[in-house]
Amino acid sequence: xxxxxxxxxxxxxxxxxxxxxxxGLVRRGEDFDAAEDALQEALVEALRVWPERPPQxxxxxxxxxxxxxxxxxxxxxxARRGREDTLHERPEPPPTTETGDxxxxxxxxxxxxxxxxxxxxxxxxxxVGGLTTREIADAFYVPEATMAQRSAGPSAAxxxxxxTSPATSRSCCASCTSSTRPGTQGGPTWPRRRSGSPANSPxxxxxxxxxxxxx
Amino acid sequence: xxxxxxxxxxxxxxxxxxxxxxxxQWAPEDxxxxxxxxxxxxxxxxxxxxxxxxRALVPARTWVRYGGPDAAPVTTDGPHPxxxxxxxxxxxxxxxxxxxxLEIAAYVSSEPGPGAxxxxxxxxxxxxxxxxxxxx
Numbered sequence: 001x002x003x004x005x006x007x008x009x010x011x012x013x014x015x016x017x018x019x020x021x022x023x024g025l026v027r028r029g030e031d032f033d034a035a036e037d038a039l040q041e042a043l044v045e046a047l048r049v050w051p052e053r054p055p056q057x058x059x060x061x062x063x064x065x066x067x068x069x070x071x072x073x074x075x076x077x078x079a080r081r082g083r084e085d086t087l088h089e090r091p092e093p094p095p096t097t098e099t100g101d102x103x104x105x106x107x108x109x110x111x112x113x114x115x116x117x118x119x120x121x122x123x124x125x126x127x128v129g130g131l132t133t134r135e136i137a138d139a140f141y142v143p144e145a146t147m148a149q150r151s152a153g154p155s156a157a158x159x160x161x162x163x164t165s166p167a168t169s170r171s172c173c174a175s176c177t178s179s180t181r182p183g184t185q186g187g188p189t190w191p192r193r194r195s196g197s198p199a200n201s202p203x204x205x206x207x208x209x210x211x212x213x214x215x
Numbered sequence: 216x217x218x219x220x221x222x223x224x225x226x227x228x229x230x231x232x233x234x235x236x237x238x239x240q241w242a243p244e245d246x247x248x249x250x251x252x253x254x255x256x257x258x259x260x261x262x263x264x265x266x267x268x269x270r271a272l273v274p275a276r277t278w279v280r281y282g283g284p285d286a287a288p289v290t291t292d293g294p295h296p297x298x299x300x301x302x303x304x305x306x307x308x309x310x311x312x313x314x315x316x317l318e319i320a321a322y323v324s325s326e327p328g329p330g331a332x333x334x335x336x337x338x339x340x341x342x343x344x345x346x347x348x349x350x351x
Contacts, residue, residue: 117216117311118216118264118309122264140216141267143266145261145266146260146265149263149264150264
């Protein structure tokens with residue numbers, strides 16, 4: 001890859017576009033993690049291509065390239081599993097596409113009620129605010145690895161769930177709400193040792209997973 | 216999210232619930248299990264997004280103070296009264312509530328001691344002071 005184009009493509013301009021493009025992809029029904037990955041690849045491509053061929057509409061360009069990456073990923077996935085017929089279907093574009101600001105929708109996703117408040121904040125700052133995990137960790141005076149765990153929210157809590165509105169997000173996870181918040185809610189969230197348990201093999205933690213939604 | 220320091224002590228604090236000899240008199244496998252448990256706690260905390268820091272301190276201690284103008288710092292390394300507190304280490308956590316901090320502290324206290332039995336160690340739970348919000 002060429003190493004010099006960053007000075008010609010405004011990086012801040014790119015960063016500002018990220019939440020909106022990501023929101024569009026997620027709104028359309030794409031898997032959150034896959035959409036983020038595809039968008040990252042689109043950004044790399046943008047840094048490579050834009051200095052010589054600047055796009056007329058950067059946001060649309062990123063969205064299109066990310067979509068192609070998503071399709072590529074899905075195709076190879078389908079081929080590998082031999083399930084092309086089912087996995088090739090594109091999600092139906094919702095009737096309300098391109099009306100209003102999708103960033104707000106993304107915000108609702110990040111503030112999913114099944115997530116702990118700390119995760120909601122971390123996720124919002126990353127996905128909506130466009131900050132890096134490192135930056136968020138520094139702001140909260142915690143190690144980067146700790147913050148990375150907090151912002152692993154949507155994949156763990158609601159992998160595969162289609163987010164169409166805050167209301168349906170809530171209902172899709174109602175069954176796991178009580179067990180996904182660390183600390184005060186729900187059942188036992190911290191393993192307890194019984195007297196006489198083998199000391200050199202601490203009992204595996206119960207309820208370690210943040211989320212209970214299965215595909 | 217408040218941060219708490221969970222302090223472990225070589226000595227000091229309330230009357231021990233289960234008196235045990237100093238760790239250098241434990242069986243090696245008990246020491247190993249004890250330390251393995253501390254690592255296990257740190258890993259759990261990290262997975263839950265609550266970990267900030269964990270350290271152990273050696274028992275040696277030196278008190279130092281300003282010696283005054285044109286004087287060397289004044290130091291003393293003992294003897295200290297046997298009753299004085301001596302911190303052995305800590306976990307620093309970033310959690311949702313005070314109750315959660317107590318829950319974690321109690322779990323730390325269940326760490327294995329001699330004979331693989333829980334140590335019932337008293338854990339000193341201290342909240343980290345935050346700067347008052349400015350411009351409110």
